[in-house]
Amino acid sequence: MAVYSATTTAPVNIACIKYWGKRDTKLILPTNSSLSVTLDQDHLRSTTTSRADAAYVKDRLWLNGVEEEIKPGGRTATCIAELKRLRKELVEDVDSAAPTLSSFSVHIASYNNFPTAAGLASSASGFAALTASLAALYSLPCPPTTLSLIARQGSGSACRSLLGGFVAWNAGTLDSGLDSLAVQVAPETHWPEIHALICVVSDTKKGTSSTSGMQRTVETSPLLQHRIEHVVPQRMIDISTAIRNRNFDRFAEITMADSNQFHAVALDTSPPIFYMNDVSRAIIAVIEEYNRVALLPENGGKRKAAYTYDAGPNAVIYAPAANMKEIISMIIHFFPQQEVFKDSFGLFGTDGVGVGGPGFVSGFNANVAKTWELGAIKGLIHTRVGGGPRKLGQEESLLGDNGLPKILA
């Protein structure tokens, strides 16, 4: 008997122009366009297997080996229903020989290769992997941009993880949401030098969820509407141009300004929303000082790094690969690491680098931050821009022939 199963991986993406606010909370239509960098799946990924079988009695989902309820009318159910509809319309209705998978229940197993405790949003890579694996299972003849319309309904930022490289999510204007989709501004091969350092920051306080936080901002911030109407549209144009021209200085300037403005409108919310903490602030101070030195005429006059913060205290530092050793050295100086940091690109040889770190660029004012206690930054992940979802072979399936995950939690 035929086995209907597909396994794909999907990447994490981190926005440079931030998504904050929905104009339609059911369809997940944003109040403004956004733009992100897709990160390399060699380092961070969600892997999802979808399997259809006439014998299955209902749709079921396991996340990291734990079964999750698929709530009727919820986001996961919506994505599955949309993909089944496309299967029927685009495949079964046009090819009577195609198996009627749209009428079968599916079992879905998904794993993230990064700990939830890392504070990285797994919903983007997770819903992208779910969408991509079902699209593969159903042999949908759809480009990633079309699939992004479905992933968007699972988690807004997931739509950007359907594509590699530099990806814009156009807000769109239609009530149907059919123009609210992800498009590639440039593939990863256009500017592969863009690397990213994720600084995983400890936080004692549970932050406001982004889903509820962004709607509170929509309802109460007097500044948000100005951002939506008068700031983001020009920034989308400007950062796209910077990407096309591989102009890192401009890319960095816009990325940092937009991160700060997102946190500004969060603070302008009532009650105010804070995601960054004192460690986040200290990382900003370090990167701003690094750029201050870089901007001196004698040093070339161009920014060398850009920080950005999502709805949490973690920093993501984008920089050309050539600057990454300096940046990691600086960060480890101010934020000593419990475990020796072994760089994924071998920047510090096989020994790695730990407490104290190797130091600074010439002219750097080390007084911009104090040396923090061990664990203020819990961990570092060095990665880079990467491609879109990947299809894996059947031997990589997360579901066994019994229809259950091979690895349970």
Added chain:
Amino acid sequence: MAVYSATTTAPVNIACIKYWGKRDTKLILPTNSSLSVTLDQDHLRSTTTSRADAAYVKDRLWLNGVEEEIKPGGRTATCIAELKRLRKELVEDVDSAAPTLSSFSVHIASYNNFPTAAGLASSASGFAALTASLAALYSLPCPPTTLSLIARQGSGSACRSLLGGFVAWNAGTLDSGLDSLAVQVAPETHWPEIHALICVVSDTKKGTSSTSGMQRTVETSPLLQHRIEHVVPQRMIDISTAIRNRNFDRFAEITMADSNQFHAVALDTSPPIFYMNDVSRAIIAVIEEYNRVALLPENGGKRKAAYTYDAGPNAVIYAPAANMKEIISMIIHFFPQQEVFKDSFGLFGTDGVGVGGPGFVSGFNANVAKTWELGAIKGLIHTRVGGGPRKLGQEESLLGDNGLPKILA
């Protein structure tokens, strides 16, 4: 021989609608109107003696017993020159018998009764006391609003310390600045129940000075202009109405929103400016939770406290006197005090209150903040709305007959 000397005190003021940005940096004309509460001089004050003598060879100034250079064309020199000009025009030119004090040099001594380390802006009370003492020395027939035009040129927010109670600084529109002055919205006697708790927060990091910070915001924040044009004007009207109606709920709502928006535009600046730290954020979380409980219908449905933050990490909590014991108890619970807190209004008897504190109102979720280490809040000052500058007797003079401060540092 006659002694020409006058001593006055002037109060601190803490804004509810924040001043941030100048349209003229020389005349200190703001980009938006602001509104503050004048605090009681029984607790916090600057005291200034001005003395004129034909024998003095130049204008001299001592701050807390240390001589400060009066820079030609600087802010202090401008205030002194303006007050001498008024002496000549309004007194000497109309009364030929008046001594020609405008031609004498002055010696000025000023003391703050609060430590600089407290992080309270002393420039507002300081320039107000300087202006008021010279105006008294010169017997100027000017109301406080006229004098506010001069104090403003010393330090913008100083203009608001020339009046007691609830004070608006109208931004004005004239290039001359003649309409950029302080007016009383209501005297302290209108709403004497308004108390204030100043929480002096430790900070390891030297913040950006407000003078340079606000101009960086003017130059780089895309959100500031919207705040100036579309948010502050309505808030000025609304909070003035709330004050006239003694509507604390509305007063609190606007005060907190405007503090948060000021810090939001500081964060929207490039490089970003942070004044609040994790302790400041925790105080916000505590007050927001206190208000969440108070806003429940069964508890009356009205806010009971309002936080506000200037260009530093210190919180000022405004509340009706009746709520102050609850508020201090709550704050001391989360932020244990090194020394037992002896309330200036005797709220905790003669023993005071220290580590641990007495606790919370019913229904309060104590998980909104952790219990901080001793010293996270270095000290508490409980005060209330108060009056404008006061003239003291000659026996209170800070300058001896030798023209030097009686107490040198």
